[in-house]
Every structure is written in C-alpha cells, then in structure tokens.
Amino acid sequence: MDAAVPPMVRLQGVSKVYRRGSVEVPVLESVDLSIASGAFEAFMGPSGSGKSTLLNLISGLDRPTTGVVEVAGRDLAQLSDAELADWRSAHVGFIFQLYNLLPVLTAAENVELPLLLTPLSRAERRRHVAAALEVVGLSHRRSHRPSELSGGEQQRVAIARAIVTDPDLIIADEPTGDLDRKSAEQVLDLFEALHHGLRKTLVMVTHDPNAAEHAERIHHLEKGVLQ
Amino acid sequence: MVPLYYNTRSLWGRRLSTGLTVMGLGLVVFVFAAVLMLARGIEAALSAGGDPSNVVLLREGTDSELGSFMERDALRVLSTAPEVASSVEGEPLAAGEVVVLVALPRDGGNVMNTTARGISAQSVAARPTVRLVSGRMPRPGTNEVALGASLLGRTPGATVGGALRFAQQVWPVVGVFTAGGGAFESELWADGRRLGSAFGRDGPSSAIVRLSSPTLVDTFIRRVEADPRFTLKAQSESNYWEEQATALATFIRVLGLFVSFVFSMGAILGAMITMYAQVASRIAELGMLRAVGFRRRSVLASVMIESGLLGVTGGVLGALAALAMRWVDIRTLNFQTFAEVSFGFAPTPGILLAALLFGTGMGLLGGLLPALRAARLSILDALRA
Numbered sequence: 001m002d003a004a005v006p007p008m009v010r011l012q013g014v015s016k017v018y019r020r021g022s023v024e025v026p027v028l029e030s031v032d033l034s035i036a037s038g039a040f041e042a043f044m045g046p047s048g049s050g051k052s053t054l055l056n057l058i059s060g061l062d063r064p065t066t067g068v069v070e071v072a073g074r075d076l077a078q079l080s081d082a083e084l085a086d087w088r089s090a091h092v093g094f095i096f097q098l099y100n101l102l103p104v105l106t107a108a109e110n111v112e113l114p115l116l117l118t119p120l121s122r123a124e125r126r127r128h129v130a131a132a133l134e135v136v137g138l139s140h141r142r143s144h145r146p147s148e149l150s151g152g153e154q155q156r157v158a159i160a161r162a163i164v165t166d167p168d169l170i171i172a173d174e175p176t177g178d179l180d181r182k183s184a185e186q187v188l189d190l191f192e193a194l195h196h197g198l199r200k201t202l203v204m205v206t207h208d209p210n211a212a213e214h215a216e217r218i219h220h221l222e223k224g225v226l227q
Numbered sequence: 228m229v230p231l232y233y234n235t236r237s238l239w240g241r242r243l244s245t246g247l248t249v250m251g252l253g254l255v256v257f258v259f260a261a262v263l264m265l266a267r268g269i270e271a272a273l274s275a276g277g278d279p280s281n282v283v284l285l286r287e288g289t290d291s292e293l294g295s296f297m298e299r300d301a302l303r304v305l306s307t308a309p310e311v312a313s314s315v316e317g318e319p320l321a322a323g324e325v326v327v328l329v330a331l332p333r334d335g336g337n338v339m340n341t342t343a344r345g346i347s348a349q350s351v352a353a354r355p356t357v358r359l360v361s362g363r364m365p366r367p368g369t370n371e372v373a374l375g376a377s378l379l380g381r382t383p384g385a386t387v388g389g390a391l392r393f394a395q396q397v398w399p400v401v402g403v404f405t406a407g408g409g410a411f412e413s414e415l416w417a418d419g420r421r422l423g424s425a426f427g428r429d430g431p432s433s434a435i436v437r438l439s440s441p442t443l444v445d446t447f448i449r450r451v452e453a454d455p456r457f458t459l460k461a462q463s464e465s466n467y468w469e470e471q472a473t474a475l476a477t478f479i480r481v482l483g484l485f486v487s488f489v490f491s492m493g494a495i496l497g498a499m500i501t502m503y504a505q506v507a508s509r510i511a512e513l514g515m516l517r518a519v520g521f522r523r524r525s526v527l528a529s530v531m532i533e534s535g536l537l538g539v540t541g542g543v544l545g546a547l548a549a550l551a552m553r554w555v556d557i558r559t560l561n562f563q564t565f566a567e568v569s570f571g572f573a574p575t576p577g578i579l580l581a582a583l584l585f586g587t588g589m590g591l592l593g594g595l596l597p598a599l600r601a602a603r604l605s606i607l608d609a610l611r612a
C-alpha cells in the first residue's frame with residue numbers, strides 16, 4: 001500500500017452497543033480497520049457477528065457508540081444527519097441483499113433515482129443511466145419493471161444504480177444471498193470488473209466462501225471482534 | 228425530489244383503495260360545491276327580479292310584501308315626487324299592489340303555496356324585465372290571471388286557456404310572462420282590486436315606484452323616510468329581493484357547510500388509512516430512498532404530495548359532479564314568504580376553486596400523519612422491513 005495515499009476507509013477503536021431495555025448488547029468491540037482506495041474486501045462471519053452493523057457504520061447509515069469512522073478522508077461524526085444524507089449520495093453506492101428496487105419504476109428509472117439528487121440535466125442523467133446499464137449488460141431491459149426481471153437481473157439493475165453516481169465506495173450486504181449460483185457468479189464478475197476496470201473500492205459482506213474468494217482480502221468477524 | 232411518477236404509479240398500483248378513497252373525497256367535495264351552488268342559485272333567482280331604478284315601499288317594520296299594509300294616500304302623494312318616472316301617457320310609474328299567498332293543488336294531492344300579485348295600471352310598465360311570452364295581461368275588473376313562466380303546468384289548469392281555482396272563485400289563465408329569471412316568474416298576477424276583494428283586503432300591501440334614474444334611488448328613499456305623514460320603509464327593488472334570498476341562502480350555506488365539515492372528517496380518515504397502508508407497504512422502498520441520500524423532508528413531501536393527489540382528484544371529480552347539477556331545477560319554499568320559488572344550481576369560478584382547494588386540503592390533512600411517520604422512520608429499521 002502506498003503510504004502517500006490515505007485509505008478510503010479508516011476505523012479506529014470503533015464499538016457499537018445496542019440497548020435492549022436496560023440490557024446493553026455489545027455488537028462491535030474496538031474495531032480497527034483500514035481499507036485502501038481501490039481495494040475489494042469481503043467480511044465473513046456467523047450470523048449476528050456484527051457484519052451488517054460494521055457495513056452500516058462505514059456507509060454512514062449508522063453512527064458508532066465510540067471510535068472514529070473516516071471515509072474518503074472525512075470524519076463522519078462531524079456531519080449532521082442531513083449532511084450525512086448528502087454525503088452518502090455523493091460518495092457511497094448501495095447494493096442490498098433484496099435489491100430494494102422500486103417496483104413501480106422501470107429499470108432505467110430505478111437507476112436514475114440517485115441522480116435526481118445531483119444537479120445534472122435530464123440529458124446528462126439519461127447518458128449516465130445508459131452507461132451504467134451498459135456496464136451491467138442490461139441496456140436491452142431498460143424499460144422493464146423489476147417484476148419482469150429475474151433476481152440476478154434485478155441485482156444487476158441495483159448495481160447500475162449503485163455506480164451511476166460514480167461513488168468512491170460501493171457497499172454490498174450479501175449481494176448474492178438471494179441468487180442462484182449462475183446469477184451470483186455474474187454479479188461477482190461484475191464486481192471484479194468494477195474493481196479492476198474502474199478502480200472502485202468495494203466492501204462486501206457475504207456468507208458464501210465462493211463469493212468471498214473474489215475479493216482481494218477477507219476479514220473475519222466473530223462476536224463483534226475483527227479476527 | 229422523489230419523482231411524481233413514483234406517487235402516481237404507486238396509487239395506480241392500488242387502484243381499488245385509491246379509487247374508493249377518491250370517491251369518498253369526491254362525494255364530500257360534491258356536497259360542498261353543490262350546496263354553495265344552490266345557495267348562489269337561490270340568490271341569483273331571487274335578486275334577478277330587482278331593477279336598479281325601482282323602489283319597493285312597505286309598511287315600516289315589515290320585511291316582506293306579504294306582511295305589509297300600506298296607507299291608501301301615501302302612494303298618491305309620493306308618486307308626485309320629482310324623481311318618479313312617467314309612462315308614455317304621462318302617468319307616474321307607481322303601482323300599489325296586493326300580495327297574498329294562494330294555495331294551489333299539485334299533482335299527488337300536495338298543495339303549493341304561490342305568491343299572487345294583484346297588479347294595477349302601471350305594474351307592468353314599472354318592470355321592464357317582465358315580458359309576455361303568450362296571451363295577454365289580465366284586464367282590470369276581471370278575474371283573469373297571467374302566470375309566471377315557471378308556474379306553467381305546475382297545477383291543474385296552469386296553461387293559457389285553462390283556469391285556476393282559489394278563494395272560492397275561478398280565475399281564467401290569459402297569459403304567461405317571463406321576468407329575466409327573477410322571482411316574479413314564480414308568481415301569478417291578477418287584477419289588484421279583484422284579488423284584494425277575494426282576500427278581504429281593501430288597500431295595497433306594497434307599492435313599486437319606478438324612478439327616472441338609478442342614481443335617484445337614495446334621494447327618493449330619504450324623501451320617503453323623512454316624510455312624517457307616512458310610516459313607510461323604502462328600499463331599492465334589488466335590495467328587497469336580495470334580502471328575501473339572504474335568509475334561505477344563508478341557512479342552506481350554513482347547513483351545507485356543517486354537513487360537509489362532518490363528512491370531511493370521514494373522508495380525511497379514509498385518506499389517512501389509505502396513506503398509512505401505502506406507507507406501511509413501502510417501508511423498505513422508503514428506507515432505500517433514505518439510504519441513497521433522499522432527505523427526511525423529501526420523503527415527507529413525497530407522501531404529502533401523494534395524498535394531495537388523492538385530494539385533487541377527489542376535488543376535480545366532486546366539482547365536475549356538482550357542475551352537472553346545473554341541469555337540475557329545484558323548487559322550494561322561500562322561508563320568509565312561504566311561497567314556492569324556482570331556481571337552479573349556479574356554479575361560479577370561486578365555488579369551483581373552493582371545491583378544488585377543499586378536496587386538496589382534505590387529502591393533505593389525511594396524509595399528514597402517515598407522512599410524518601414515513602419521515603420519522605429510521606433508515607436501518609426501514610431497510611430491515
């Protein structure tokens with residue numbers, strides 16, 4: 001790793017405690033972590049070990065109980081909720097296990113959603129959407145609703161939505177969890193293409209060792225502790 | 228920020244509940260608009276009878292011609308005032324009139340109360356809007372009557388050549404007249420002396436005086452009120468008819484607005500339930516929108532807009548349905564005179580605008596709590612849904 005380039009993600013002494021009534025449930029315990037810009041890293045671990053919680057902290061959806069979360073050189077604790085929303089739209093692309101597409105929108109309209117938060121013109125938005133759909137190989141499905149697409153195709157639309165704003169960081173929580181082998185491989189090949197071709201930073205949580213194999217580095221979480 | 232087609236398509240996706248909610252909102256808007264149009268129609272019907280150059284004289288302390296008795300000499304004295312216009316024959320355009328209520332049989336055994344006006348020589352000349360459409364006016368000293376156009380066919384014998392029966396006498400119908408849509412069209416006119424004697428009245432109830440210009444009305448009214456010999460009340464004819472309409476129109480407005488208000492609670496609740504269901508079934512979608520950077524207030528606005536769309540649609544449908552009521556003609560009692568008057572629904576741009584705003588307002592109110600709920604959702608909870 002080049003010492004002159006600051007890491008894309010830096011976690012220092014991060015812990016997260018959930019409160020259930022009077023009981024405090026520690027979910028993450030003093031996690032230190034550094035993910036370089038352009039890296040493709042995976043997190044594995046048993047259910048309930050805190051993988052999603054960690055991802056939510058990195059992507060600015062949640063705040064740590066203690067510790068520092070720095071992404072793209074920015075200390076996220078400095079941002080208000082509204083600023084954090086703007087920050088996410090500018091820097092993070094999200095890929096969810098269940099795709100989370102809007103069922104009443106076409107593939108192209110779904111991909112366009114994050115661009116509605118940018119000052120881009122209609123024509124520029126259309127160009128970006130076309131390019132993103134091209135990357136995931138679904139240009140011919142642009143006018144289809146999610147219900148008319150297979151699970152794998154829906155996840156590829158979601159990937160197009162995640163990359164359309166050209167974010168620094170792409171976050172994927174079990175992106176292949178709901179897919180068959182073949183669709184999962186297509187999605188993972190896409191990740192590799194984003195990683196190698198477009199030099200995107202990818203952080204993925206997965207249960208599937210085959211999926212994790214595609215990453216450059218695999219972290220293991222055990223009861224909130226990074227191994 | 229969240230695109231409008233997301234809202235329209237989500238509503239369309241749940242056509243049944245959307246449709247029922249819109250119908251509920253539309254019905255309330257319909258009642259609201261129809262009632263306002265009705266009140267307006269009553270005012271228009273009754274005040275159309277007024278001519279700006281005419282003054283109505285009543286006994287002081289009365290509000291209606293039916294309850295009024297006039298001093299015999301008063302009209303003779305006042306008709307010499309310089310403001311009074313003259314007929315082509317040089318007679319002052321002033322007419323004492325006997326106004327009584329007659330009960331006429333209606334199909335189905337009901338009775339309709341009709342205003343009968345006993346006219347004198349200048350009654351017709353003093354009212355330029357009155358036009359014969361068939362036959363002629365009653366001749367003095369006979370029982371002949373002329374019918375306001377909206378009485379045609381409303382009671383047995385109510386056509387030219389037919390005859391009415393009231394006050395134990397027969398009254399042949401010799402003519403039909405219109406009066407520019409005003410209240411006279413619901414009256415029957417007969418010779419003043421014959422009508423008066425049939426009802427035991429030996430003097431006029433009221434008088435109509437036509438002035439040479441509308442600008443003289445105030446002068447003439449001051450003259451009447453300043454004269455110590457008479458205890459008369461003078462007012463412009465337009466004022467008189469407007470006042471006749473006000474009580475009924477106000478009553479209908481207040482009742483209608485009250486009913487609309489009560490119904491609107493139901494419609495607002497309906498919209499609220501629909502929007503709560505919309506939000507509940509789309510929590511994960513809203514969570515995704517928040518995750519990718521849409522702010523709380525965008526989600527709030529999106530739900531409010533969606534609910535507002537329900538309201539606008541209901542408003543448009545309700546207003547259109549109310550507009551269709553202009554082809555319905557209504558007869559009812561004038562509460563002050565207990566005579567039947569005929570009128571329609573009178574739509575105005577103001578009423579239509581109010582109907583649209585009312586519908587939209589109900590939609591927005593119904594959406595407020597669901598929108599707040601949607602905006603308050605935590606992103607992580609929403610994404611887990």
Ligand SMILES: Nc1ncnc2c1ncn2[C@@H]1O[C@H](COP(=O)(O)OP(=O)(O)OP(=O)(O)O)[C@@H](O)[C@H]1O
Nearest residue numbers: 018019020025027046047048049050051052053054
């Ligand atoms: N909002 C919350 N309130 C209380 N406890 C929570 C909350 N969110 C997560 N937890 C708890 O934190 C722990 C870690 O949750 P997390 O979702 O990070 O696990 P995970 O590793 O992603 O598991 P899985 O593989 O099943 O997705 C779990 O025990 C979970 O019950």
Ligand SMILES: [Mg+2]
Nearest residue numbers: 051052053173
């Ligand atoms: Mg998880």
